[in-house]
Amino acid sequence: MRTYDPKDVNVIVDGVALTGFAEDTFVSAERTEDTFTEYVGAKGEVAMAESNNRTGEITVTLEGTSPSVEYLNGLASRKGKNAIVPVSVVDLNDDSRVVISGAEARVRKPAVYEAGKEIAEREFVLFVSEMELK
Numbered sequence: 001m002r003t004y005d006p007k008d009v010n011v012i013v014d015g016v017a018l019t020g021f022a023e024d025t026f027v028s029a030e031r032t033e034d035t036f037t038e039y040v041g042a043k044g045e046v047a048m049a050e051s052n053n054r055t056g057e058i059t060v061t062l063e064g065t066s067p068s069v070e071y072l073n074g075l076a077s078r079k080g081k082n083a084i085v086p087v088s089v090v091d092l093n094d095d096s097r098v099v100i101s102g103a104e105a106r107v108r109k110p111a112v113y114e115a116g117k118e119i120a121e122r123e124f125v126l127f128v129s130e131m132e133l134k
Contacts, residue, residue: 008092011060013075013105013126014085020066022121027089029100031056031131056131058087058100062111064120069111072124076107083107087126102128 011018011027021027032055036048062069075085087105091098111122 002094004093010090010092011058012086012088012090013072014087016068016071018060018062018066018068018072020063020068022061022063024061026061027058029056029058029089029131029133031133054130054132056102056128056133058089058102058105058126058128058131060124060126062122062124064114064122066122069122072107072122073110076110076124087128097134099134100131102131104129 006021006026009027011021031053033051033053036050039047039049041047060072062072075083083106084104085106086101086103088099088101105126105128108125108127111124113122114120
């Protein structure tokens with residue numbers, strides 16, 4: 001029998017393990033483009049063009065009270081080379097050992113601020129210049 005524990009999923013940005021994740025989906029990752037584009041001729045012949053675009057995005061959702069909100073907002077405010085940081089997502093559940101990483105990532109913008117009677121969530125998108133998916 002396999003089990004899943006969200007405590008075994010870690011997001012590390014510039015050596016800092018993020019904390020205070022939102023209650024539902026708290027991390028997702030995807031490539032910017034498909035890995036290939038198909039071409040089908042008039043007679044049904046198929047050819048494929050490989051994509052060399054290895055960029056991607058990692059989206060992290062935190063609870064509004066998370067100490068990582070201030071940290072990621074600070075990274076989003078950086079400019080130039082100082083804004084480029086490594087990122088990784090490591091899932092230690094079962095034998096899958098999912099690892100998503102990139103040596104060069106940048107927080108797109110500070111999170112949207114919301115306040116209400118309940119704790120709001122804050123979403124951050126990290127652009128990754130060459131995202132590895134294992």
